[in-house]
Amino acid sequence: MKPTLIVHVVPGKANPERMNGVNKVVHELSLAEHKKGNSIEIWGITNSSSKEVPQRPFPTFLFNHGPWSIWPGVSILKAAWNAPKTTFFHLHGGFIPYYWWIMLLLKISRKKYCLSSHGCYSTMAMKKSHWLKRLYLIGLEKIMLRSAAFVHCLSEEEVQHLQKLVPGLPHCLTLRNGQQYQSIELSLPLEETMYHVYCGRMSQHHKGLDLLLKAFSLYKKTYQGMGKLKMIGDGEDLSALKKLSRDLEIAEFIEWKGALFGEEKKKELLSASVFYHTSRHEGIPMAPLEAANIGIPLIVSKETNIAQQVQDAEAGWVANHNTPEEICQLMLKMDACKNTTHEIILRKNANRMIKEYFDWSVIAEQMQEAYCEEAV
Numbered sequence: 001m002k003p004t005l006i007v008h009v010v011p012g013k014a015n016p017e018r019m020n021g022v023n024k025v026v027h028e029l030s031l032a033e034h035k036k037g038n039s040i041e042i043w044g045i046t047n048s049s050s051k052e053v054p055q056r057p058f059p060t061f062l063f064n065h066g067p068w069s070i071w072p073g074v075s076i077l078k079a080a081w082n083a084p085k086t087t088f089f090h091l092h093g094g095f096i097p098y099y100w101w102i103m104l105l106l107k108i109s110r111k112k113y114c115l116s117s118h119g120c121y122s123t124m125a126m127k128k129s130h131w132l133k134r135l136y137l138i139g140l141e142k143i144m145l146r147s148a149a150f151v152h153c154l155s156e157e158e159v160q161h162l163q164k165l166v167p168g169l170p171h172c173l174t175l176r177n178g179q180q181y182q183s184i185e186l187s188l189p190l191e192e193t194m195y196h197v198y199c200g201r202m203s204q205h206h207k208g209l210d211l212l213l214k215a216f217s218l219y220k221k222t223y224q225g226m227g228k229l230k231m232i233g234d235g236e237d238l239s240a241l242k243k244l245s246r247d248l249e250i251a252e253f254i255e256w257k258g259a260l261f262g263e264e265k266k267k268e269l270l271s272a273s274v275f276y277h278t279s280r281h282e283g284i285p286m287a288p289l290e291a292a293n294i295g296i297p298l299i300v301s302k303e304t305n306i307a308q309q310v311q312d313a314e315a316g317w318v319a320n321h322n323t324p325e326e327i328c329q330l331m332l333k334m335d336a337c338k339n340t341t342h343e344i345i346l347r348k349n350a351n352r353m354i355k356e357y358f359d360w361s362v363i364a365e366q367m368q369e370a371y372c373e374e375a376v
Helices: 021-035 074-082 099-108 123-127 130-147 156-165 209-221 238-247 262-270 287-293 307-313 324-337 341-357 360-375
Strands: 005-011 040-046 060-064 087-092 112-116 151-153 172-174 195-199 228-232 254-258 274-277 298-301 316-319
Touching (some): 005 021, 021 040, 040 074, 074 099, 087 099, 087 360, 112 360, 123 130, 123 156, 156 172, 195 262, 195 287, 209 324, 228 262, 238 254, 298 324, 307 316, 307 341, 324 341
Parallel strands (some): 005 040, 087 112, 112 151, 151 172, 195 228, 195 274, 228 254, 274 298
């Protein structure tokens, strides 16, 4: 039975113009579901006094949560209670204490819900605040997960790990993140300067940015590579990364662009010859998908969970061991393709990869099938 209303519940405002992948996923998935004729609402839980929300062809409602993010506030609980019985609730994110109260109310009112983990139950993600998460999982989180119609994970690895942590889970659905596919036209000559580009949060260990900088140092100093490196984004390790670039004596070859959004970000991505994502762990990152969608070849680690698709589509290369030496060799490999027909092929393959594996339209249809199956 098709739900009469799908409500996406998310911390914040699901603003895609922020450095938060969950925001982009909720925004894009809900748009794709709306285009398929579904009635959609986004419910954002926030402590912000600002009521400004991104423009969307369906309503976004904001609710202020209580103190310490433990209590969701009365207003959202009332709204959930008064929602039609055939509403399907889609909660985004895990280890969010105020979700417990929403789940309890949905159970009492006999309304269905699912939960998208966004990678928070993966092996590596669980290592951060490990014992606190394990205790919370054993206590409250497992009840919420077992009561869900289904749990949406980003990879089979995450599903297997979660099923070990919480035996007796309901149906686990594995679906990737995606992009609104757009076709592109390409011809030679392309951008003359060889730009190696990263875009995302400046988190040194998580995103493997120390590996990227060390690889670029080898590329410049050992192999005299002619390219430049663009680093787009902001984050907790920006100062440390700039210091590392100085220590490696490559600072003059790096452009630090800061956090960019919208057309500004797209302009910088379009200048890229190749896009890097050398993370040590991920759910499914959005930035490399954005780059591929506009025809930028990718060099990614296995831990991004998109390596197989990059290989199958021949949309770039995979750093299987994710070492500076290996990444450097892939940089040189991309250099050799610059302004050749091989670069055109790589770019077209990257764009085609989105259509074949990461199209939000297809993903939204698969998600809708899961809603209908579980709403019966």
